Amino acid sequence: MLSEKELLNILDNKEKVNVEFKEAKRGVPKSIYETYYSFANTNGGMIILGVKEIKTGTAVNYEISGVENANSIISDFWNTINSGKVNRNILKDADVYSLTVQGLELVILHIPRALYNQKPIYIGSNPYAGTFKRNFEGDYRCTKESVNSMIRDSFQNAGDNEILEWLNIGDLDKNTIAVYRTRFRNNNEGHIYEELSDKDFLTKMGAYRFDKKRNIEGVTSAGVLMFGKTETFNEIYHNVNLDYRDETNLFGDMRWSDRIIENGLWEKNLYNFITKVYPKLISEFPVPFQMKDSLQRNDETKLQVAAREALVNSVIHADFKEESCSILVIKKDNYISYSNPGLLRIPIEQIYQGGVSVPRNITLQKLFRFIGFGESAGSGYDKILAPSRAEGFQVPELYENQDMRITNLKLWIVKKEHGALSGALEKPNHILNEKEQIVLNVIREFPNLNRKKIFEKTKIPLTSLDRYLDKLIALDLIQKKGSRKTVSYNVKNTDI
Incomplete structure (x- = not known):
């Protein structure tokens, strides 16, 4: 259960994709059920009844207004959920409760993410008309393809044994x-x-x-x-x-x-x-x-x-x-x-x-x-x-x-303190894969080789060889001299 402090923190952070505020002064708002389906079919969430939305220009704030009779609202909600209006009730008793904040009563509903074999959660008898999901813009009706995906997933072994x-x-x-x-x-x-x-x-x-x-x-x-x-x-x-x-x-x-x-x-x-x-x-x-x-x-x-x-x-x-x-x-x-x-x-x-x-x-x-x-x-x-x-x-x-x-x-494929693949290791020659190391060794052993000679000694395809040479140059391990047809390669740091 939420504490008063936790709820006030949620209120300060305003409405999010997984939190919905409803005023609900005297009864259960009808729109609450769409949000219930949406949360259940997405990643779960929390509905808080007894909070009023106040708009000032483009700014939106929330104020605790409370509900008049929390027990009555909770009872009405359970009656509706269990009446067949919703195809499946996935809530436990502990998921719905009242909370007093600043002397006013609120009703809290924790909606879990439905299990894959429980989806879709929908209103009425037609899943294609009554299934909703949630995004940052609010609740939205699911497409036929999305509903079909949930129905497929509801069968344990429906994946690949057909x-x-x-x-x-x-x-x-x-x-x-x-x-x-x-x-x-x-x-x-x-x-x-x-x-x-x-x-x-x-x-x-x-x-x-x-x-x-x-x-x-x-x-x-x-x-x-x-x-x-x-x-x-x-x-x-x-x-x-x-x-x-x-x-x-x-x-x-x-x-x-x-x-x-x-x-x-x-x-x-x-x-x-x-x-x-x-x-x-x-x-x-x-x-x-x-x-x-x-x-x-x-x-x-x-x-x-x-x-x-x-x-x-x-x-x-x-x-x-x-x-x-x-x-x-x-x-x-x-x-x-x-x-x-x-x-x-x-x-x-x-x-x-x-x-x-x-x-x-x-x-x-x-x-x-x-x-x-x-x-x-x-x-x-x-x-x-x-x-x-x-x-x-x-x-x-x-x-x-x-x-x-x-x-x-x-x-x-990098460590936290680094921003490239080289971050995974410490010594420059250790950041090379096996073929790059071969190219480096050949250039070290036979200075002033051109691209064709390196290919003849390594048998590495030219397209890959060009990438390896570019990487070795970028790592400051080799240097090339000359231009066009006279280009040759040398190890830059002989201590490596």
Whole structure:
């Protein structure tokens, strides 16, 4: 319960997105119910009855006016909530109470955020007409798409186990399945699934399913997402874009220095996307040199694990049935941004506390977990927070865009006291990734090399080599001499 001091502080701060004042002198205002639905369907909030709004020009202030009979107002409110006017009552007795402030009675209503399987909360019998949400402008009626999203989320296992009975194993990409199974064997040595046929293996993993009750079988939605051929993926998920952009080391009018999108050169599915993107995300991190394969290391840093967990989270929590749907990963100089369609199924503060996870796509979570991508239920976000808790990095920022129904995570790859990737380490040569270090070593060993000679010795593609050279120059580690065709490179500080 609020204290008088706490309420006066709220009053001084005026109305916010999660606080609503109502005058309510003699009864329950009708508009209170729209606010109740709005808070419940968004992030919760507080309604305070007995406060009058006073406008002076453009200024708005609030004054305690009190209610005449708090008990009567509370009783009327409960009667309405329980009468069928609202489809579901999510309040407890302790959420509604009276409070005396400056000798006047007020009524306080704490509205929690509804659980994902309780939404939508709406008035009457039609969710498309009676569902509201809340933003900084107040309460607003939800669109049909927003209501559909809440209805989908209300089913525990509606994410990725749907049987697509017109599809068979031939609609999946054999090479993706083969590569996945190789990684599965490496990660689960001696597992009893190793000797199964592809169909039996995919059935065990949830990518193919039999429904005896309905007498149907077929590839599941998770199977298409994880292993689908491009044409199969686009047939079922024509709305889904998979997009990675590297926006580091830009100069001139460059919009990105590297990008992964559908281009006909790889089969569009989540396995290929994730395994292509992850190495690029950590390519400029300090990289341990002892490796199991290109994706998993014996000696991974907390930051690498966090980057991988965040990447997997963006797909296991995604709502792939949203009309406008992009898995968008952007690498910046200071942070990595992960965006996925669909709002969080539990409150942000609960996620930060750890130990709880309610993914939409349970089968995808299983498929990634078996190859070492993704932690057990509830521990994934703990891994994402680990660099900030243990190593001084900035705390990741988790954000929901209620209007666009998008969740965004910003994973900082800098420490609090620094403003660039170099902030994570102390010595200049330690801020380089493995390939940048190779370039630096070659230039140190063979002074006055030109670009072509460096390429011949390192075999690093010229587009990447140019970026590495630019970075080494910017860090004052090397210098170039000459112009155009006569340009050569030397180490600037031989003590490094």
